[in-house]
Amino acid sequence: MKGVLPIILVGLIVLSPGCTNTAPLSERELATTILAQESAKVVRPKKVLVISNPFSEQPGRPEQVYEFEKAGIAGLKEGFGDDVKIEVVFPQLKPDVLKDPRSVQIDPQSPTPLSFLVSEQAFSEALQKHPDADLVVSLIGVPLNLAGFKECNQPGKPQFALLFPDWRIIGNQPAITRA
Numbered sequence: 001m002k003g004v005l006p007i008i009l010v011g012l013i014v015l016s017p018g019c020t021n022t023a024p025l026s027e028r029e030l031a032t033t034i035l036a037q038e039s040a041k042v043v044r045p046k047k048v049l050v051i052s053n054p055f056s057e058q059p060g061r062p063e064q065v066y067e068f069e070k071a072g073i074a075g076l077k078e079g080f081g082d083d084v085k086i087e088v089v090f091p092q093l094k095p096d097v098l099k100d101p102r103s104v105q106i107d108p109q110s111p112t113p114l115s116f117l118v119s120e121q122a123f124s125e126a127l128q129k130h131p132d133a134d135l136v137v138s139l140i141g142v143p144l145n146l147a148g149f150k151e152c153n154q155p156g157k158p159q160f161a162l163l164f165p166d167w168r169i170i171g172n173q174p175a176i177t178r179a
Contacts, residue, residue: 092121104117
């Protein structure tokens with residue numbers, strides 16, 4: 001993963017007595033705003049491809065799914081500003097997930113469970129449809145088949161920015177350093 005930006009965001013935890021139910025949403029928006037601002041400094045993109053939660057496009061999901069989606073995209077738009085075109089895509093889910101989401105093994109420790117649910121080629125397909133993207137921002141982690149994701153292992157554009165990635169999917173310390 002030669003194009004991954006050296007950006008690590010630490011989740012904010014609100015422990016104040018005034019914490020409300022909207023705190024996770026504002027934290028999500030703040031995290032994506034910072035991710036966009038810092039990415040823009042390094043890459044200076046003209047077009048950003050955002051890989052986002054495919055469940056947010058399906059009816060009948062918990063309201064939190066839709067609200068998190070809105071907060072994440074709002075933060076990116078604020079962080080990148082009006083001069084950067086943002087294109088949001090929703091990767092295809094594995095066929096088994098559509099039939100029964102519980103049929104797919106998900107590491108309960110992972111901060112990015114969607115990494116386990118999207119199809120193996122979903123990231124590559126998204127990038128092939130948007131070859132002019134300077135930067136790819138993943139709000140859902142990295143694909144499990146990272147070694148087979150050729151766009152991630154080639155030098156040059158696009159570069160990648162990840163929101164709260166599960167570094168274990170990338171590998172051990174030397175693999176993360178190479179990425």
